[in-house]
Amino acid sequence: MPAPTAHPLPTLAVFGATGVVGMVMCDLLSARANVWGEIRLLASPRSAGKRIRCRGEELTVQAVSPEAFDGVDVAVFDVPDEVSQRWAPVAVSRGAVVVDNSAAFRMDRDVPLVVPEINRDQVRRRPKGIVSNANCTVLAMIVAIAPLHHEYGLRELVLASYQSVSGTGRFGVDLLHHQIARVAEDRTLGSRPGDVRQAVGDELGPFPAPLVLNVVPFTGLLADAGWSTEELKLRDESRKILGLPDLKVSATCVRVPVVTGHSVAVHAVFGSEVTADGARAVLRDAPGVILVDDPANAEFPMPIDAVGTDPAWVGRIRRSLDDPRAIDFFVTGDNLRKGSALNVAQIAELIARDLAAR
Secondary structure, three states: OOOOOOOOOOOEEEEOOOOHHHHHHHHHHHHOOOOOOOEEEEEOHHHOOOEEEEOOEEEEOEEOOHHHHOOOOEEEEOOOHHHHHHHHHHHHHOOOEEEEOOOOOOOOOOOOEOOHHHHHHHHHOOOOOEEEOOOHHHHHHHHHHHHHHHHHOEEEEEEEEEEOHHHHOHHHHHHHHHHHHHHOOOOOOOOOOOHHHHHHOOOOOOOOOOOOOOOEOOOOOEOHHHOEHHHHHHHHHHHHHHOOOOOEEEEEEEEOOOOOOEEEEEEEEEOOOOOHHHHHHHHHOOOOEEEOOEHHHOEOOOHHHHOOOOOEEEEEEEEOOOOOOEEEEEEEEOOOHHHHHHHHHHHHHHHHHHHHHO
């Protein structure tokens, strides 16, 4: 009997390889199990020719074009919404399955919104040839919410996010460091109205106010009735991922002077009674979660510890003082890893395994 024919490993394209998330993706590809054959790094024409180390070798970035997707099995997109809207259909038309990290297709009912720890089976239902990755703040908390929902039946979420500047890309990180340098020598700053604004000047970049010595209670763009687009994403994407179209969600999104790591303070109301110890037992065994919950010894989840790691760090678990069906907790995670590149890599690997099994 002849030996079974070995199928070649699928080809992966990384579009947006020179961005902050694209660089993290290359690091992950070098560290994770190798399920890929050829890897192509794509970017805008101005970035073509750059060399990036990926999976142990220096790869040359190619300019994106329709032909660049020929022969590609899976294409991961780490690019802005409008770029995904333009190029994702092109990649699909050339035979690739697109895993998109932008918001362009998340709420399209024909595009699954996948978190492998929660709804991995949805990855096979892709009538448009596209699978979406969730918002980075949603991903910071949804892997902790989902196992609690399965145990107790989620009814309502009240959320406050604390989002780092890397969520806006490399420019946001550079701007925060620049603002820190501007105020570092004046220890009186922050004690008089407007003094930080005056010290920082007009160098605000994508932010509506200075970040150094400050928090800004607004992220995203202004939407209807005073809500921001980031706040609406927390509601809409949580509903879609959990399959709870009527889930009550109220969110306030805040930008904080942290380089990397999005955090969320969560008040979750369930359909049945829940205790802090019961929630800890659920989360201790939950995939993608690390429990850090010993406040008596100053052990609680913080971005300075979660940065560079893959799990969602969860702690400060308390049962509500007023409702035995509700708990409060704090969750943080690296928004560039599980919040972006890692979840994309996990989705792409699921598709690769499906392709190999055919």
